[in-house]
Amino acid sequence: MLREEVERVAREAAKNLREMRGKSGLDEVLGYHEGDPSRRVDRLSEDYILDSLRNLGYDFLVVTEESGTIGRKEHEMIALVDPLDGSTNFVSGIPWSSVSIAVYRSDDFLQSTAGAVVSVNELESYSYDESGVYHNSERLGEVKGRNANVILSYFDETSVSLFSSVYQQFKGHKVRSLGCASMDMIITCLGRVRAMIELRGRLRNVDIAASSSFCVKLGKIPSILREAVER
Numbered sequence: 001m002l003r004e005e006v007e008r009v010a011r012e013a014a015k016n017l018r019e020m021r022g023k024s025g026l027d028e029v030l031g032y033h034e035g036d037p038s039r040r041v042d043r044l045s046e047d048y049i050l051d052s053l054r055n056l057g058y059d060f061l062v063v064t065e066e067s068g069t070i071g072r073k074e075h076e077m078i079a080l081v082d083p084l085d086g087s088t089n090f091v092s093g094i095p096w097s098s099v100s101i102a103v104y105r106s107d108d109f110l111q112s113t114a115g116a117v118v119s120v121n122e123l124e125s126y127s128y129d130e131s132g133v134y135h136n137s138e139r140l141g142e143v144k145g146r147n148a149n150v151i152l153s154y155f156d157e158t159s160v161s162l163f164s165s166v167y168q169q170f171k172g173h174k175v176r177s178l179g180c181a182s183m184d185m186i187i188t189c190l191g192r193v194r195a196m197i198e199l200r201g202r203l204r205n206v207d208i209a210a211s212s213s214f215c216v217k218l219g220k221i222p223s224i225l226r227e228a229v230e231r
Contacts, residue, residue: 003129006079006101007116007137009052011125013099014118016048017041017084027091033065036202041090042066045083045099053079053101061106065206077113078104080209084120086180095121100182102209115210117182126186128217143190143218150174152184152196159199166197182211185222189215 020026026041046066053060061071064081079101084090086097102115116127127134134140151173155163167175173194178184181198185208188196212222 001114001129002103003114003116003127003134004137005056006103006114007118007125007127007134009049009056010099010101010116010118010127011123012052013045013049013083014120014123017045017090017097017099017120018123020044021090021093037087038066039087039091042084042087046081049081049083049099049101053081060103063206065204075106077106080104080206082182082206082209085182085207086120089179090120094179096178096180096183097121098180098183100206100208100210102213112209112213115213117186117210117214119183126211126214128214133214133217140218148192148194150176150193152176152178152188152193153199154181154197154202155199162199163197166199170194181207185211186214189218189220 020041026039028040029037030040030043031038043066046064050062050070053062059072059076060079061069061075061077062079062081063069064083066083082100084097085100089095090097097120098117099120100115100117102112104111105113114127114129116125118125125134125136127137132139149172151170153163153175154177181203184196187193215222
């Protein structure tokens with residue numbers, strides 16, 4: 001099954017990252033994407049995933065955070081890849097990062113066919129296909145909400161006032177900024193935290209392609225905050 005193949009690639013890439021931990025030079029900055037650094041460890045993980053996807057035997061057009069678009073114009077499927085979400089955490093020794101892969105049929109780019117997010121530290125996998133969602137390859141049933149009193153929020157010096165306004169809706173909640181958008185979104189949709197709020201406008205499609213599709217399969221639809229809060 002495609003889901004199992006994609007999950008295996010993501011899991012092996014996460015294992016490869018675990019084996020690299022502590023090696024020198026991984027934090028070397030090779031460039032920047034929209035202000036975010038691209039480090040050597042990101043490129044190494046990307047190369048590993050590209051090789052693994054080629055070995056699956058499908059004709060992929062691959063879109064990655066590091067190298068952009070790779071592959072032929074005529075293709076069978078599209079793969080959106082974040083080879084290391086939370087790279088700052090990874091090189092800092094903070095155990096909260098992941099590998100994300102979302103696959104789309106080339107004629108339906110609006111709905112992901114299959115995908116997986118695998119945490120680097122715990123090697124926990126969250127995957128999906130057209131039939132449902134899975135945790136560590138076991139199918140998940142209905143996920144009930146919890147009375148979580150934590151929100152995850154990303155803001156910077158340009159959005160502090162906006163965060164202050166948004167927080168009025170979550171008085172009494174504890175605020176965390178964990179640094180791995182894909183895993184943050186997944187634990188939010190699983191009800192472990194109340195909400196994840198990105199106020200910087202810096203999330204890219206590769207960051208959350210797999211995690212947002214996982215959430216949609218759970219019936220949890222990510223939304224954009226518009227006029228709900230006055231800037």
